[in-house]
Amino acid sequence: MEGRGVPEIISTAVSDIAEIKLTEKGYFIYAYTVQLYHSSLRQFWRAAPLSDRCRELTEKYLDGLSYVNYNVLVTDWDSSNVEDILMPCMFEDLYRMDTGEILRPENGEIPAEVYERIMTTHFPVTKERIREICGYRADTDSYPYEIIFSSPYPPFGEVVGDKENPDGTLTLFVDEVWPDYNSDCAFTNIITVQPFDDGTFRYLSNSIEKKELEIPGVYDMK
Known part of the structure; x- marks a missing residue:
């Protein structure tokens, strides 16, 4: 010193x-x-810390995702209905998780190459469906940037256990901590991810169960 x-x-x-x-x-x-x-x-x-493994899994797969701005973590979904949770406003958080950088769109647009690479890497969806769902602009080969207006007092998730599956996927058991409403297990998620050799990963499914509090409202994209 x-x-x-x-x-x-x-x-x-x-x-x-x-x-x-x-x-x-x-x-x-x-x-x-x-x-x-x-x-x-x-x-x-x-006061009682998470295990090193749970903390590392939380940082890799959960830190940066919102429970109140889009539907990824507050609805049950898998490859059969993944389109229900694809929302343009989630891209900014995914971009930061993927690149470690802050998204800086030009003229309110995101290049299609960047947008589609990140979305198809992290979710089981094709480029064609992304273009149909997320507002692709053929004249500029881009997607519109959608600003997130954050909600106050959101919960956050922490991995409390995991299971390595025979097919190479990883199942995460997640508790949602909501201190503002006096709960360290407001509801729980079971999230399945597919890790890749290059360090990236894909979310494959999510299921959610109410525990101590009501699950945050789901956004209607229609």
């Missing part, structure tokens, strides 16, 4: 706590008597 200084406390604050909850999974969830400006409904810490 030589040359790096000594940490000091420069200020403190005291707030009254209205409620405290320590869950069996190890989440410490609490709420202030007076909610702070621009804060969540409740604050939380994970």
Whole structure:
């Protein structure tokens, strides 16, 4: 620590706590008597950490996906009805997960080559169906960029177990943590993915089951 200084406390604050909850999974969830400006409904810490494997699987397959902006994680689907969950607004999150970069569309458009590569890599769907569903523009060979207006207080998922299948696929068992509504298992997902040798992967199916809270509303794309 030589040359790096000594940490000091420069200020403190005291707030009254209205409620405290320590869950069996190890989440410490609490709420202030007076909610702070621009804060969540409740604050939380994970006192008992996930295993290294569960944390790695969560970071690879779940971090960046939303439970409230599109339907990937809040409906039951597989290859027979995957078209029901394909929405243009999900592309921005998939792009960030795939490339590690922020999407920067030009003139509100995304090149078809980029859009179709990412969508067909991560879902069991053809380029032709993507063009029919997601607003392909033949005159510019592109897709429209759809802005996501984030909803407040969304849940997030964490992998709590997994199973390697004989066909090379991986089944993830996921708990949805929703601290703002005082739950560390609001509902659960069973997600099947196909890992590829180049490090990419494809989501093959999702099933969801209500536990402590109602499942977030499904977007109607019609």
